[in-house]
Amino acid sequence: MQNINDCKLVGKTKKITIQDVARHANVSVGTIDRVIHNRGKVSPAKREKVEEAIKELNFNPNLLARTLALGNRFTICALIPSTPYPGHYWSIPTQGIDVAAAQFNDYGIVVEYYYYDLFDETSFVKQAGNILNASPHGVIMAPLFLQESKTFTEKLKKKKIPYIFIDADLPGGNSLSYIGPDVKRSAFIAGKLLNSVLPENSEILIVNMVKGFENAAALRRIEDGFREYFQNKGLEKERPIQVLTISSTHKETVFRELTKFYIRNSSVKGVFVTNSKSFLVSEYHRQHELDIRVVGYDLVEDNAHHLKTGGIDFIISQGPFQQGKRAIQTLFDYFVFKKEPEKIQHVPLDIIIYENLDFYISFNRLFMNETKDTIT
Structure with missing residues (x-):
């Protein structure tokens, strides 16, 4: 927690905001709001922390109200x-x-x-x-x-x-x-994670699902970051990388394009999916009994299911x-x-694996329930 004297010094040089009070008391902005306006449920312990933070920071809760009272x-x-x-x-x-x-x-x-x-x-x-x-x-x-x-x-x-x-x-x-996220750094991490679970001399596939790769704002930096890991490790020959760009996220189209690709490239043992649809690639692998490791982004429900059942090895959550x-x-x-x-x-980037998946699911559920309490 920030030193009280430092907070008072800050107060002399800039306006203290409701966010400053929330950080100092280690509670949400919604909790500060409920204490100030005496509404909703706030535990006695949290109320005491908020009141102490308001006093220590010399925060004037009426300043904001007066400012916005002008309409x-x-x-x-x-x-x-x-x-x-x-x-x-x-x-x-x-x-x-x-x-x-x-x-x-x-x-x-x-x-x-x-x-x-x-x-x-x-x-x-x-x-x-x-x-x-x-x-x-x-x-x-x-x-x-x-x-x-x-x-x-x-x-x-x-x-x-x-x-x-x-x-x-x-x-x-x-x-x-x-x-x-730092998208290039996140892709570098994806490369490191995928490399850790691949056998020697394995080909790698980057799967983009986007209409017009050349017009996608972040995809080129993602690909550069992913390749950079293997270049830094001198693994370009041992881990040749190919790219498949699919202009759809519809299951039938994705499956069709993966089929055409795998017919010509049977040595692929690892896939990096550059959006939140890695579950589609995992489902294709499962249906065709392919032992191919997968790294993707974002803890959406379908990705969580495939991580739990073994079709996805790592999920990088981008907050x-x-x-x-x-x-x-x-x-x-x-x-x-x-x-x-x-x-x-x-x-921050979170790396989610089978072993910590339940924790993240429980944490997100608890967080969302607390959030609902904040806004009601």
């Missing part, structure tokens, strides 16, 4: 991929956005969603246009279409609308902040919930306290 309202537009079914990857950062938006709703934060199709650039362009017409105070976006994202951010800059990137950064995009939640918090601080955020806010 300030901050509209944030979130431009993210749609979630075609429950448990889809993009439902997780959406949950993070929802939680933070609910916490700050009384303080004037309003979120409006604009969804686009991951395999349709025109849907991104259409929704970007709708956001520009709405003229929000800020934008959260996943810039997964490179050229279209560049065009959109140029227009946002002209209108002086701040924007935050999540999930993938856009080189030279001049965002207020990028909140997400999607925290990405969404932190994006709202960052814009809140920027709007209300004029606090300039760090340009890059990397989220």
